[in-house]
Amino acid sequence: MEKKYLTKFETAEGIRDGFKKTGYVCSRQVATTLYLAYHLDKPILVEGPAGVGKTELAKSASLYLEAPLIRLQCYEGLDESKALYEWKYGKQLLYTQILKDKLNEILDGAGDLESSMEKLHAHDDIFFSPRFLEPRPLLRALQQKEGAVLLVDEVDKSDQEFEAFLLEILSDFQVSVPEIGTIRAQEKPFVFLTSNNTREMSEALKRRCLHLYIPFPDVRQEKEIIRVRVPGLADRLRHQIVSFVHELRRLDLKKAPSISETIDWARVLLLLHASSLSASLIRDTLNVLLKFEEDMEVAGDNLHDMVRRAVVKT
Amino acid sequence: MEQMLQEFISALRASGVRISVAETIEAFRAVSLVGYAKRATLKDALSATLPKSLQEKEIFEECFDRYFALDRFSGDHGEPSSTAPEPDGSESPLSRMVLEGDRDGLAVAMRRAAREVDLSGIRFFTQKSLYIQRILQRMGAERMDGDIENLTARGDGSSRGKAAFLRQAREILYENVRDFVEQQFPLFSKAVTKEIMERYLRGVRLSNLEQRDYERMKVIIKKMVKRLNDLHSRRKKAAKTGCPDLKKTLRENVAYQGLLFDLHWKARKMDRPDILALCDVSRSVETVARFMLLFLYSLSESIARIRSFIFCSNLVEVTHVFEEYGLDEALERLQKGVDLGIRLGRTDYGQAFRDFKAGWLDFVTPKTTILILGDARNNRGNPETGILRLLRERSRRIIWLNPEPPTFWGIGDSEMKRYAPYCYLARECSTILHMQRVVDFLLKTKQ
Numbered sequence: 001m002e003k004k005y006l007t008k009f010e011t012a013e014g015i016r017d018g019f020k021k022t023g024y025v026c027s028r029q030v031a032t033t034l035y036l037a038y039h040l041d042k043p044i045l046v047e048g049p050a051g052v053g054k055t056e057l058a059k060s061a062s063l064y065l066e067a068p069l070i071r072l073q074c075y076e077g078l079d080e081s082k083a084l085y086e087w088k089y090g091k092q093l094l095y096t097q098i099l100k101d102k103l104n105e106i107l108d109g110a111g112d113l114e115s116s117m118e119k120l121h122a123h124d125d126i127f128f129s130p131r132f133l134e135p136r137p138l139l140r141a142l143q144q145k146e147g148a149v150l151l152v153d154e155v156d157k158s159d160q161e162f163e164a165f166l167l168e169i170l171s172d173f174q175v176s177v178p179e180i181g182t183i184r185a186q187e188k189p190f191v192f193l194t195s196n197n198t199r200e201m202s203e204a205l206k207r208r209c210l211h212l213y214i215p216f217p218d219v220r221q222e223k224e225i226i227r228v229r230v231p232g233l234a235d236r237l238r239h240q241i242v243s244f245v246h247e248l249r250r251l252d253l254k255k256a257p258s259i260s261e262t263i264d265w266a267r268v269l270l271l272l273h274a275s276s277l278s279a280s281l282i283r284d285t286l287n288v289l290l291k292f293e294e295d296m297e298v299a300g301d302n303l304h305d306m307v308r309r310a311v312v313k314t
Numbered sequence: 315m316e317q318m319l320q321e322f323i324s325a326l327r328a329s330g331v332r333i334s335v336a337e338t339i340e341a342f343r344a345v346s347l348v349g350y351a352k353r354a355t356l357k358d359a360l361s362a363t364l365p366k367s368l369q370e371k372e373i374f375e376e377c378f379d380r381y382f383a384l385d386r387f388s389g390d391h392g393e394p395s396s397t398a399p400e401p402d403g404s405e406s407p408l409s410r411m412v413l414e415g416d417r418d419g420l421a422v423a424m425r426r427a428a429r430e431v432d433l434s435g436i437r438f439f440t441q442k443s444l445y446i447q448r449i450l451q452r453m454g455a456e457r458m459d460g461d462i463e464n465l466t467a468r469g470d471g472s473s474r475g476k477a478a479f480l481r482q483a484r485e486i487l488y489e490n491v492r493d494f495v496e497q498q499f500p501l502f503s504k505a506v507t508k509e510i511m512e513r514y515l516r517g518v519r520l521s522n523l524e525q526r527d528y529e530r531m532k533v534i535i536k537k538m539v540k541r542l543n544d545l546h547s548r549r550k551k552a553a554k555t556g557c558p559d560l561k562k563t564l565r566e567n568v569a570y571q572g573l574l575f576d577l578h579w580k581a582r583k584m585d586r587p588d589i590l591a592l593c594d595v596s597r598s599v600e601t602v603a604r605f606m607l608l609f610l611y612s613l614s615e616s617i618a619r620i621r622s623f624i625f626c627s628n629l630v631e632v633t634h635v636f637e638e639y640g641l642d643e644a645l646e647r648l649q650k651g652v653d654l655g656i657r658l659g660r661t662d663y664g665q666a667f668r669d670f671k672a673g674w675l676d677f678v679t680p681k682t683t684i685l686i687l688g689d690a691r692n693n694r695g696n697p698e699t700g701i702l703r704l705l706r707e708r709s710r711r712i713i714w715l716n717p718e719p720p721t722f723w724g725i726g727d728s729e730m731k732r733y734a735p736y737c738y739l740a741r742e743c744s745t746i747l748h749m750q751r752v753v754d755f756l757l758k759t760k761q
Contacts, residue, residue, distance in 0.1 A: 012348075012355070028354065028355075028358060029358045029361065029362075032348065032355055032358035032359055032362065033358070033362040035347075035348075036344050036347065036348070036359055036362055036363070037362075039347050040340065040343055040344065040347075042340070044362075045366070047367075047368065089569075089570065089575060089576070090569060090570075093570055093571070197368075200367070203332065203334075206366035206367075207334050207336055207337060207366075209366075210340075210362040210363060211361075211362060211363075211365065211366040211367070211371075212362060213368055213371055
């Protein structure tokens with residue numbers, strides 16, 4: 001059978017260019033992993049510091065494939081009924097109420113209990129049919145006829161049981177609903193799992209996935225990202241912004257500024273019509289980059305040196 | 315090529331990356347997709363399929379660079395001084411390759427020889443020269459020696475020149491093979507040596523450990539605490555559910571006309587340990603104290619509610635030291651007693667207990683576990699067993715870890731026999747294994 005999207009996954013370079021058009025600059029490593037994931041039918045487990053674009057990668061993949069993005073946000077206590085499916089209890093109850101009269105009609109003429117039971121069995125599982133099934137993200141991803149991008153976000157926040165339960169879906173792309181049977185994927189979804197490493201994932205889960213670690217980008221790549229995401233920014237300023245952020249990351253901070261914060265900062269500076277970085281400008285807008293009071297103080301102490309280094313380099 | 319990949323995977327395994335058979339198959343499929351042509355792509359493909367965490371990625375990087383090192387032959391060790399004489403067809407294949415200056419051929423021959431003598435079986439550095447000899451032999455160095463002898467025997471000028479050239483080349487060849495073995499050795503041996511060391515360290519008495527083992531010990535203890543913590547912080551659903559929560563059930567089921575459709579359960583509270591730890595730092599336990607403190611430090615990193623105290627002639631609280639400083643500095647400060655107000659004179663358990671009673675008795679609740687690390691050698695002072703009894707009554711339990719074996723308890727100035735009756739658990743704790751059992755016991759959720 002011809003695989004879907006084959007043309008979009010012919011080469012790693014093609015993937016790279018395609019993603020760039022959606023506004024995501026990926027490194028060679030990312031592109032190769034995407035290429036492999038498609039051809040090997042494997043989910044990708046994406047790890048890396050917060051804000052390097054793990055979630056963004058999945059979003060861009062959905063744009064690139066023109067497939068719907070189905071997102072499952074994990075949290076402590078997430079269970080099957082929230083992630084996979086649930087019976088619509090309310091609807092079931094409502095329907096039994098409405099259909100009470102109908103029920104009488106059907107049962108009309110049945111002499112005793114046994115024959116009415118017989119009659120009921122003829123209509124057996126109507127209340128446990130797909131119509132009363134409320135699909136949650138995982139099931140919905142399997143049901144998409146045109147394929148989908150499934151993003152299981154922050155899978156490390158979920159419980160161990162849930163992780164075990166994911167295994168069936170990840171390796172066979174199928175789930176079992178006791179009342180209905182096994183539901184297979186119409187078209188295998190493209191699966192991303194992201195993790196912030198709050199806990200170690202189990203071996204079994206890792207074994208089923210390709211592993212991708214996205215680190216903070218180097219200066220060249222980050223400039224490229226800013227160029228794609230914030231068009232209209234002067235080359236010189238862009239260079240200064242990225243150099244300064246890299247200087248910041250070198251400090252001992254509670255939370256180093258992420259790519260998304262760099263992008264926000266670049267937007268802010270664009271809005272302010274800044275043409276070049278200066279210490280006072282940075283001091284005023286530093287709260288876009290740093291989110292902790294202590295970090296602001298640390299950065300403030302070294303501000304002049306850092307600005308000089310970032311600006312002189314241009 | 316396939317065998318090369320297989321060997322690379324076993325090298326990764328030997329360096330401590332866990333790779334399952336399924337992942338091996340995956341790696342082969344990935345490589346068949348991207349091919350061997352580009353080194354960088356090959357690396358990316360293998361990096362996506364084999365290592366599955368950041369630490370493993372780092373090991374992978376190092377192994378890949380080492381294993382798939384670009385084979386430069388002879389460059390580093392210089393060239394034979396004269397220009398190569400022409401081969402005349404009577405030489406052995408190895409000599410011919412040397413004479414023709416076929417470096418790639420030599421590199422390939424060396425790799426093949428290494429595979430044939432099973433270099434991946436190398437474990438100890440004492441085996442290095444053995445493997446060097448084997449590889450040389452497999453490459454045909456003996457026949458090359460034969461060539462040299464023949465040429466020297468022939469005695470004419472060109473033959474002698476050739477012999478001299480070959481002799482020089484043979485030295486260089488040896489150097490190259492040695493480099494290669496040196497370079498490959500850590501790939502296959504690292505994990506084994508580490509494993510042996512760790513196993514040995516776990517069983518050895520803490521007081522016999524030497525300074526040089528300290529770094530390794532740190533890693534073991536950290537690993538242990540992390541493992542135990544992982545094990546015990548794992549939430550078990552079964553243990554969490556208690557009796558039905560009537561209020562919540564009624565509220566949730568209003569939607570179903572009050573029919574009890576969807577039951578809700580009360581969650582049982584998790585039993586997280588609440589610990590007060592007292593550690594003796596006097597001279598009699600000097601050698602052990604460092605490890606006890608290290609242990610305490612690791613505990614305080616993983617257990618939220620722990621307060622730590624150290625004592626010698628008196629007792630002081632040191633929780634803040636653990637919180638403020640990094641491991642090494644904290645331990646340094648504690649042992650020297652920097653800014654703590656601790657008097658490092660005669661050990662006085664009685665005074666320590668009196669201090670504790672005066673300052674922190676209020677913090678002892680029926681949920682508290684008191685952990686005492688010390689040898690109970692009180693220099694014949696007042697043991698203040700009364701206070702220990704009081705603590706026992708107020709706390710949940712007292713655990714005493716003594717670095718001395720039970721046969722020494724109560725001998726000389728040891729008060730252990732008097733203290734022991736008030737302890738829920740009094741144990742010898744002189745090796746890492748002992749420690750591990752105690753922590754396991756401490757963290758158990760249900761008691």
